[in-house]
Every structure is written in C-alpha cells, then in structure tokens.
Amino acid sequence: MLDDGLKAAGARVRAALSEALAPMGALPVVAAMRYATEGGKGLRGYLVLESARLHGVDETTALPAAAAIEAMHGYSLVHDDLPAMDDDDLRRGRPTVHRQWDEATAILAGDALQTLAFELLAGAAVAPERRVALISxxxxxxxxxxxxxxxxxxxxxxSAPEPLSLNEITRLQAGKTGALIRWSAEAGPLMAGADPAPLGRYAEAIGLAFQIADDLLDVEGDAGEMGKAVRKDAARGKATFVSHLGVAGARARAAALVEEACAALVPFGPEADSLRQLARFVVSRKT
Amino acid sequence: MLDDGLKAAGARVRAALSEALAPMGALPVVAAMRYATEGGKGLRGYLVLESARLHGVDETTALPAAAAIEAMHGYSLVHDDLPAMDDDDLRRGRPTVHRQWDEATAILAGDALQTLAFELLAGAAVAPERRVALISxxxxxxxxxxxxxxxxxxxxxxSAPEPLSLNEITRLQAGKTGALIRWSAEAGPLMAGADPAPLGRYAEAIGLAFQIADDLLDVEGDAGEMGKAVRKDAARGKATFVSHLGVAGARARAAALVEEACAALVPFGPEADSLRQLARFVVSRKT
Known part of the structure; x- marks a missing residue:
C-alpha cells in the first residue's frame, strides 16, 4: 500500500520535473538533470505530498514543492558522487552522472538542479508569503x-585523527540527510500556513532512523539489490551508528525513533497512517 | 568618482555578506565562501544598489539583493575555476578556492553560496510578492x-569540430555572463514594483560590452595586473569576439554597445550618471 503510494507519487513528481525541464532544451546538461532525478524512491517528494494532504493542500498545489525537493536531493547526490567527494560510480543502479557524461556536466547539472528547486518554489500556486517561507x-x-x-x-x-563520536555523527547526519527530510515534512504545513512543528518532530526522528538504516544496509545489504556500492564505511574505517552501537544496538535505536516519529503523528489521527507506514518503511527497506 | 562609488558599495556589500556568513560557524567551507566573495570589482552588487536608488529603494533595503548577486557570482567563479571546468589556479590575484583549500571544499562552497543567494533574497525587507519576483x-x-x-x-x-559563430558566441555570453548582469540591473525596479524593461535593455548592452572587453583583455591585458591568466583563448584556439571581429572591430562593437546602453538610460535623466559611467568603465577597464 505504501509502495503503491510511493510509486504513484513518484510518477507524478517525475512528470512535474519533466515538464519543468522541457523548456530548457536539449543540452547534455539538461539530459543529465533529468537522469539525476530518476530512479530514486522519491521519499522526500512523497513526504511533501502527504504533509500537504494532511493540511488540506491539494496535490496539484503541492507538486511544485515535491518536485523542488527531489531536484534539490538530486543535486546533492550528483555532487556527492563526484571524484573529489565520495567518488562513486554507481547510483540507483546506474552509472553516476559524471560516469555517464563527465565531471563538468555533473557539476553543472547539480548546480542547475539546485537553481531549479528554487525556481519551482517561486512558482508554486500558494500566497507569496508562503512561497517565501518555503524558499527560506x-x-x-x-x-x-x-x-x-x-x-x-x-x-x-x-582526515580527522579520531573517529567521530556518536553525538558528532548525529549532528553530521541531521545536516547531511536530516535537513532536507525535515523540510519535506514541513512543506505541507508551510503551504497551509499551519504550524510546522509536529511534522518537524516526526521528520527529525525518521531522518535519523533513515540514516541508521543506511549504515545497517552498508553492513548487511547487497550491492546488486541496492544499486550502489556497499561495505564502504568499514573499508574506510568510518565511524557510523553501527560502529558505535553495534548491529543490534543500531536496530534498537532505529525502532525507538520510529516510535518517536509515530508519537508526533498522534494529533493527526488515522489520516496520518501513510506517514506511519513510511516511518516503518525507512527502517525496514532493503535498498 | 565611479571608482569611489564602486569601492564604497563593495565594502557595504561585503559587510552584508560577512554578517550573513557569521552565524554559519568556522568550518573551512564557510571560510572558503567568504574568500570567494572577496576581491572582486563588485559590479553586480553596485548595479543592484544603483538600480534600486534610481527607483527610490533605499540602500539598506537593497543590500540583501546586492549581497545575493555577489554570492551567486562568487559561486559561479568557484565552480568555473575547478579542474574539470576551466582549471584555473589564479582568480582576483589569489589562488582559486580549490587551490587554497581542495576540490571538495570548492564544490561545497560554491553550492552553499548559491543557496545563500536565495536565502538572502527570501529575507529582503520588501513585500513577499517582490521577493518572489527577485527569486524567480x-x-x-x-x-x-x-x-x-x-x-x-x-x-x-x-570539443566541437567548428569554432562558434559570432551569433553563437553572443548567445553563449548572454547566458554565461549576461543573465546575472541583467538581473542585477532589474533588481532595483523589481524591488520597487516598477517596470524592469529599460534597465534590462541597459544591462543587456553592458553585459555584452563587458564580455567583448574581457576578450580584448585576454589578448592585450597583463596577467599580473589582472590577477588571472591571460592569452588563454588563443592558446585554446577558442572563437571569441576578437577572433571574429579583430581588435579594432571588437573595440568598435563595444563602443556601440555603450551608446546603446546610455540610450536606454535617457528616461532616468542625470540621476543615472553613475550607470553611464559604469557603462564606459566596463569597456575601458584594465582588469
């Protein structure tokens, strides 16, 4: 059921992105932008649409914001994969953008995807002050x-002499993956002019749970199934939630975060069931 | 006189950027962001402040937009200088960001400077619909x-088999350098809710003149004086305004564009003298 919802939302978000990219012509950089927004799970766009629905914002209105966050996320992956950064060859089961094209195209495609995210938000069909709140x-x-x-x-x-502490990893991840996930869940209330705090708490918990699950998948996952390299953290001697807490401890922490996320959804009643399923999904996913 | 105006405006824009960067902490990426916005001529920020003044927008109100365009321009230079792009070691008389730090820091600093540009605009003290117009x-x-x-x-x-035609170079430059220059001149009227078309025409002409002057400087300039490498275009066999028009022809075309720019300023009377001086400056500058 969540799976169907994710797939359907993903198709509509991709269509919105495709429409935004169409007038940009046929340059390789535009093809690379499109490629970089394909093939993901679309969790962030789904969060935007679901948080919007919970606040009475219809999907047509919410789509530009959903497309914007997937563009922003796509940009971050393209740049993160570059040789000077994580140097990854594989992403979502396909060559990374700089492998499929070249580094210059990957840098520019990432740059223009970030720009596109703000352009999409500036054009959203909500009151200007709400667009400004989304952008800010x-x-x-x-x-x-x-x-x-x-x-x-x-x-x-x-290159640090000491591995990161658990606190440092938590802060790092709150920025690296947590911040965009949190914005995605806050986008709905922001578009409705409602208080974004409850869904912000929900998203903070699932963002961290998502990263713990990522660390677990790096240890236990299958590269073929996941469409990207695994066992990278241990190979690099990198401190992760798993290196600090162990596999069982990390799993327990992720489960506690799912409970925390669901607690933040209580005010929304059964309408928020899709977000409850999403919280469970982020820790049980295999890719 | 223009020189004093540029210097004074540059100092205020840098102060605004510094204030925006202060709460971002002491990470190397933040130091790199600051470095990347230092040492330039500040033409774009000046254009924002002057176009604002011409439309009755006070400088305090216009400063965030001026800082935003210098952040955006700084990002474009940092990424443009990367080894995978133009591979430059020197910029504004100092090592480029990836030489002073490393490639990863340069990629991230450019990324975050672009983000900062939009954040600054979202916080400008003008009506939300005008902020949206600036952002869009x-x-x-x-x-x-x-x-x-x-x-x-x-x-x-x-890597194209044929050198670019004059038309193609004109289109290329209208994007590469022209678009941000045009936005800078339109920012004033956009903040005032006025018609941006007259200053848009002015900016289109000086943007092109600026690029022709750049091509001339690449042929005739001095690397030490300019703070960046010269004779790069000819060494790469690159088609430029000078390779198509010759030195004298390029100079004549630049002068005609300055006249065109000044013609667009007629409705503004003597109040626009600073912009007339700027138009002459972009073609007479030595750096």
Missing amino acids: GLARAAGARGMVAGQAMDIAAE | GLARAAGARGMVAGQAMDIAAE
Missing part, C-alpha cells in the same frame, strides 16, 4: 548550516 | 536557460 526554509536546510555543513563535516572526518 | 528572476538567470546554459555551451564548444 529550504535555503536554511540546504546551506552551510544544513546539508552542506553535514557534507563538509563528513569530508573533514575522513 | 534570479533562478531563471542562473539556471539551465541562463548562466548554466552558457557555461554548458562553452564546454561543448571546446
């Missing part, structure tokens, strides 16, 4: 206090 | 139909 929130989530801070900490950790 | 305009100018399109065409030209 996404800029804070993506910038040097949010996602980029997490990525920079991640890079700094590679 | 900048996104269109910077993205895959604007600046990134120009950069992508520039890269594609390097």
Whole structure:
C-alpha cells in the first residue's frame, strides 16, 4: 500500500520535473538533470505530498514543492558522487552522472538542479508569503548550516585523527540527510500556513532512523539489490551508528525513533497512517 | 568618482555578506565562501544598489539583493575555476578556492553560496510578492536557460569540430555572463514594483560590452595586473569576439554597445550618471 503510494507519487513528481525541464532544451546538461532525478524512491517528494494532504493542500498545489525537493536531493547526490567527494560510480543502479557524461556536466547539472528547486518554489500556486517561507526554509536546510555543513563535516572526518563520536555523527547526519527530510515534512504545513512543528518532530526522528538504516544496509545489504556500492564505511574505517552501537544496538535505536516519529503523528489521527507506514518503511527497506 | 562609488558599495556589500556568513560557524567551507566573495570589482552588487536608488529603494533595503548577486557570482567563479571546468589556479590575484583549500571544499562552497543567494533574497525587507519576483528572476538567470546554459555551451564548444559563430558566441555570453548582469540591473525596479524593461535593455548592452572587453583583455591585458591568466583563448584556439571581429572591430562593437546602453538610460535623466559611467568603465577597464 505504501509502495503503491510511493510509486504513484513518484510518477507524478517525475512528470512535474519533466515538464519543468522541457523548456530548457536539449543540452547534455539538461539530459543529465533529468537522469539525476530518476530512479530514486522519491521519499522526500512523497513526504511533501502527504504533509500537504494532511493540511488540506491539494496535490496539484503541492507538486511544485515535491518536485523542488527531489531536484534539490538530486543535486546533492550528483555532487556527492563526484571524484573529489565520495567518488562513486554507481547510483540507483546506474552509472553516476559524471560516469555517464563527465565531471563538468555533473557539476553543472547539480548546480542547475539546485537553481531549479528554487525556481519551482517561486512558482508554486500558494500566497507569496508562503512561497517565501518555503524558499527560506529550504535555503536554511540546504546551506552551510544544513546539508552542506553535514557534507563538509563528513569530508573533514575522513582526515580527522579520531573517529567521530556518536553525538558528532548525529549532528553530521541531521545536516547531511536530516535537513532536507525535515523540510519535506514541513512543506505541507508551510503551504497551509499551519504550524510546522509536529511534522518537524516526526521528520527529525525518521531522518535519523533513515540514516541508521543506511549504515545497517552498508553492513548487511547487497550491492546488486541496492544499486550502489556497499561495505564502504568499514573499508574506510568510518565511524557510523553501527560502529558505535553495534548491529543490534543500531536496530534498537532505529525502532525507538520510529516510535518517536509515530508519537508526533498522534494529533493527526488515522489520516496520518501513510506517514506511519513510511516511518516503518525507512527502517525496514532493503535498498 | 565611479571608482569611489564602486569601492564604497563593495565594502557595504561585503559587510552584508560577512554578517550573513557569521552565524554559519568556522568550518573551512564557510571560510572558503567568504574568500570567494572577496576581491572582486563588485559590479553586480553596485548595479543592484544603483538600480534600486534610481527607483527610490533605499540602500539598506537593497543590500540583501546586492549581497545575493555577489554570492551567486562568487559561486559561479568557484565552480568555473575547478579542474574539470576551466582549471584555473589564479582568480582576483589569489589562488582559486580549490587551490587554497581542495576540490571538495570548492564544490561545497560554491553550492552553499548559491543557496545563500536565495536565502538572502527570501529575507529582503520588501513585500513577499517582490521577493518572489527577485527569486524567480534570479533562478531563471542562473539556471539551465541562463548562466548554466552558457557555461554548458562553452564546454561543448571546446570539443566541437567548428569554432562558434559570432551569433553563437553572443548567445553563449548572454547566458554565461549576461543573465546575472541583467538581473542585477532589474533588481532595483523589481524591488520597487516598477517596470524592469529599460534597465534590462541597459544591462543587456553592458553585459555584452563587458564580455567583448574581457576578450580584448585576454589578448592585450597583463596577467599580473589582472590577477588571472591571460592569452588563454588563443592558446585554446577558442572563437571569441576578437577572433571574429579583430581588435579594432571588437573595440568598435563595444563602443556601440555603450551608446546603446546610455540610450536606454535617457528616461532616468542625470540621476543615472553613475550607470553611464559604469557603462564606459566596463569597456575601458584594465582588469
């Protein structure tokens, strides 16, 4: 059921992105932008649509914001995969953008995907002050206090003399993956002019659970099934939730976070069942 | 006089950027962001402040937009200088960001500078619908139909069998450098809710003149004085305005564009003298 919802939402978000990219012509950089937004699970776009639905915002209105977060996420993956960053050849079961094209195209495609995210939000059919709230929130989530801070900490950790503490990893991940996930869940209330705090708490918990699951998958997952390299953390001697807590401890922590996320959904009643399923999915997923 | 105006405006724009970067902490990526916005001529920020003044928008109100365009321009230079792009070691008389730090820091600093540009605009003290107009305009100018399109065409030209035609170079530059310059001049009227078309025409002409002057400087300039490498175009066999028009022809075309720019300023009377001086400056500058 969640799976159907994710798939259907993903198709509509991809269609919205495709429509936004169509007038940009046939340059390789535009093809690379499209490629970089394909093939993912679409969790962030789904969170935008579901948080919007919970606040009475119809899907047509919410779609630009859902497309925006998938563009922003796509940009972050393209740049993160670059040789100077994580140097990955495989993403979502396909060659990474710089392998499929070249590094220059990957840099530019990532750059233009970030720009596109803000362009989409500026064109959303909600009141201008709500568009500004979406834009301002996404800029804070993506910038040097949010996602980029997490990525920079991640890079700094590679050459640090000591492995990161559990607290440091938690802060790093709150930026690197947590900030965009949180914005996705806050987008619905922001579009409705409602309080984003309850869904913000929900998203903070699932964001962290998502990362713990990622660390577990790096240890236990299958590269073929996942469409990307595994066992990278241990090979690099990288401190992760699993290296600190062990497999059983990490699993228990992820389960506790799912409970925490669901507790934040109580005010929304059964309408929020899709978000409850999503919380369970992020820790049980195999890819 | 223009020189004093540029210097004074540059100092205030840098102060605004510094204030925006202060809460972002002490990560190397934040230091790199600051570094990347230092030492330039500040033409784009100046254009924002002057176009604002011409439309009765006070400088305090216009500063976030001026800081935003300098952040956006700084991002484009940092990424453009990367080894996979233009591979430059020197910029504004100092090592480029990837030489001063490393490639990963340069990629992230550029990414976060772009984000910062939108964050600054979202926080400008003008009505929300005018903030949205600024953001939407900048996104269109910077993205895959604007600046990134120009950069992508520039890269594609390097491996193209035929050198670019004059028309193609004009289109390339309208994206690569023209789009941000045009937005800078339109920012004032956009903040005032006025028609951006007259200053848009002014900016289109000076943007092209600026690029022709750049091509001339690459042929005639001094690397020490300019703070960056010269004779790069000829060494790469690159088609430029100078390779098509010759030195004298390029100079004549630039002068005609300055006249065109000044013609667009007629409705503004003597109040626009600073912009007239700027138009002359972009073609007479030595750096």
